[in-house]
Amino acid sequence: MTLGGICAGLVAANYVLGYRHYYEAQGISGVGFLGIAVAMLANANPLGILLSSLLFGLLDYGGLTINADVPKEIFLILQAVVILFILAARAPAKSS
Numbered sequence: 001m002t003l004g005g006i007c008a009g010l011v012a013a014n015y016v017l018g019y020r021h022y023y024e025a026q027g028i029s030g031v032g033f034l035g036i037a038v039a040m041l042a043n044a045n046p047l048g049i050l051l052s053s054l055l056f057g058l059l060d061y062g063g064l065t066i067n068a069d070v071p072k073e074i075f076l077i078l079q080a081v082v083i084l085f086i087l088a089a090r091a092p093a094k095s096s
Contacts, residue, residue: 037079041086055082 038056042048056079063075 037083041083043090 034056038049038052041052042050059075059079059082063070063072
């Protein structure tokens with residue numbers, strides 16, 4: 001539990017120290033859900049967690065980069081579609 005708390009604090013430290021240099025109350029909302037989605041896609045495999053977290057990080061960064069042209073919600077929908085397609089491909093096929 002302590003190690004998990006330390007890791008969560010390090011995630012927030014990135015936003016406070018490097019991003020805006022102050023804390024916002026709603027600045028890091030949704031990070032827990034994103035962590036659950038990453039672990040679920042990786043099937044609790046350490047290498048898979050690294051790869052899926054890089055995928056979601058690239059999607060978040062892409063959303064921030066082209067925010068002037070494309071709304072952020074498009075990237076949230078893209079994340080949901082990626083999760084659905086990967087989980088649907090992993091689901092066992094029913095035999096009749």
